[in-house]
Amino acid sequence: MKLLKSILFSAVIVFIFFSTIELACRLYYIIRYHKIPYNNSIFEYDKDKVYRLRKNYAGTFSNKLVTTNSLGYRNNYISLEKPNNTIRILVVGDSVTFGAGVLAEETYPKQLEKILANDTKRLTFNVINTAVPGNSPFQEYYDLERGLKLSPDIVIMQFVLNDVVEPYWVYRRYGGYGTDYHGVTDLPLKSLAQLYDILKNHSAFYQLLNRLALRVHFKTSDMDTVVKKSIKQELYIDENLIYKRNDKNIQQAWHECLYWMQKEVDLCQKNRIKCILLISPVNFQMTLSDEFAYPQNILKEFSIKNKIEYIDLLSELRKDIGQRLMAKYSLGREAEWSRLFVYKNEIINIWGEYFLDYEHYSPKGHIFVAHLVYPVIKKSIEKNSIKDDASTSHP
Numbered sequence: 001m002k003l004l005k006s007i008l009f010s011a012v013i014v015f016i017f018f019s020t021i022e023l024a025c026r027l028y029y030i031i032r033y034h035k036i037p038y039n040n041s042i043f044e045y046d047k048d049k050v051y052r053l054r055k056n057y058a059g060t061f062s063n064k065l066v067t068t069n070s071l072g073y074r075n076n077y078i079s080l081e082k083p084n085n086t087i088r089i090l091v092v093g094d095s096v097t098f099g100a101g102v103l104a105e106e107t108y109p110k111q112l113e114k115i116l117a118n119d120t121k122r123l124t125f126n127v128i129n130t131a132v133p134g135n136s137p138f139q140e141y142y143d144l145e146r147g148l149k150l151s152p153d154i155v156i157m158q159f160v161l162n163d164v165v166e167p168y169w170v171y172r173r174y175g176g177y178g179t180d181y182h183g184v185t186d187l188p189l190k191s192l193a194q195l196y197d198i199l200k201n202h203s204a205f206y207q208l209l210n211r212l213a214l215r216v217h218f219k220t221s222d223m224d225t226v227v228k229k230s231i232k233q234e235l236y237i238d239e240n241l242i243y244k245r246n247d248k249n250i251q252q253a254w255h256e257c258l259y260w261m262q263k264e265v266d267l268c269q270k271n272r273i274k275c276i277l278l279i280s281p282v283n284f285q286m287t288l289s290d291e292f293a294y295p296q297n298i299l300k301e302f303s304i305k306n307k308i309e310y311i312d313l314l315s316e317l318r319k320d321i322g323q324r325l326m327a328k329y330s331l332g333r334e335a336e337w338s339r340l341f342v343y344k345n346e347i348i349n350i351w352g353e354y355f356l357d358y359e360h361y362s363p364k365g366h367i368f369v370a371h372l373v374y375p376v377i378k379k380s381i382e383k384n385s386i387k388d389d390a391s392t393s394h395p
Contacts, residue, residue, distance in 0.1 A: 018205070025204035042066060043132075043182045049139040050171060051182045053132055061133070062100040074104055075129050082151040086124040087116075089377065090147045092140040092264070093158030095133035096280050099366065101356045104129075106363040111370035116377065126150075131158070134182055136167045137260035144264050148271060154380060155268050156373065157261065160280040160359055161241050161295055164257045165250070174256075242285070242292050258302060265306045274380045277303050278373065281314035283358040286321075286351055287344050290337070309376050316372055321350050 042061050046052040055072040059065075069077050082088055091097055091109045099107035113127040128150060130143040137159075144155060167174045199206040244250055268275040279299045285292060296312050303310035318337050325340050325347075326332065340347065354365035361369060 022205045025208050029204055048142045064103055073130050074098055078128055080149055088126045088150055088152045089154045090128050090152035091156045092143045093131040094135040096160050096360055097131035097158045098133050100133055100360050102363050106366055108366040108369040111367050112373055115370055115374050136163050137257050141260050141263050152273055154274040156276045156278055157264055158278045159299055161282050164241055164253045241295055275308045276376055277310040279312050283351055285314055286347055311372055321347055
């Protein structure tokens with residue numbers, strides 16, 4: 001009995017201690033900022049993926065209004081049961097497909113849906129955007145696996161260079177430091193992660209500790225600056241894929257990336273779902289020789305081996321930009337890309353028409369991509385007679 005009283009007394013003291021600290025922190029925020037900056041992040045913890053989008057979220061991301069549906073997708077409401085005469089296209093990817101910096105209706109999944117709707121009135125098309133900013137292939141695998149309940153007919157897998165290296169500098173399971181701008185910590189136990197999520201959303205004391213931690217790690221507690229620094233670090237590591245391709249760590253990262261992409265393809269083939277790979281570039285690849293397009297070549301070989309369609313956006317952009325420059329300067333219709341490097345500034349300017357930054361599409365870029373994907377989708381529907389099976393679910 002005496003031991004029990006001691007334990008209870010200690011628990012009360014601890015409770016009073018932390019309650020006092022929490023109260024003091026709340027008063028600090030109210031006096032200094034006139035509010036308690038509770039977390040309203042678009043991200044939350046996921047036991048398999050580390051983080052996912054919150055369901056039924058309404059807020060902002062990359063300075064644009066973002067809402068999610070009841071499944072946690074940046075998409076309109078979608079029923080679990082697929083209606084008759086409906087073709088569903090499930091898109092998995094990261095912030096590129098999610099549409100960082102643009103509105104939902106400006107993203108290529110939504111633009112593709114509009115193009116397909118105008119093409120035929122006999123079928124209904126649902127293009128479902130499951131992408132999450134920061135996703136890597138291992139996370140996209142879980143998005144695909146969970147998305148099977150929607151009975152997709154076609155899956156589009158979007159790839160960009162940071163898919164290879166990002167897990168190694170973010171997630172503890174790969175040797176990273178455990179958190180980045182998502183604000184979700186990669187903890188080994190689900191219970192710890194859930195406790196962390198509660199504190200993040202309801203504790204002023206946590207908010208103060210988090211600001212101090214950000215200041216130590218990023219030299220600032222401003223989240224906008226944290227995001228910019230994370231992106232800058234990410235771009236530097238992306239360049240290592242090009243310039244340090246023989247590095248043992250880079251090769252290991254490729255092995256891990258392709259392992260999860262293979263699992264995605266295998267899952268599609270097991271469920272008789274058509275799979276398409278969209279390979280997206282980063283800006284510094286535009287003004288380099290074909291030798292530095294080797295990541296694209298790896299993904300092309302992967303696609304050929306698996307007998308899946310692929311769209312190489314780097315090649316398509318070079319073709320588009322090349323035609324514009326050749327017409328402007330009367331260079332002839334077959335000018336080599338390397339001959340166009342003298343117009344580097346113009347190449348960069350045209351890139352700026354299609355991209356907001358080093359990898360994220362502008363509204364015009366999303367339209368460009370949608371028009372590239374459309375004929376591949378249409379051919380797949382016609383070649384595989386998907387329209388005949390549109391009312392049925394996959395096993």
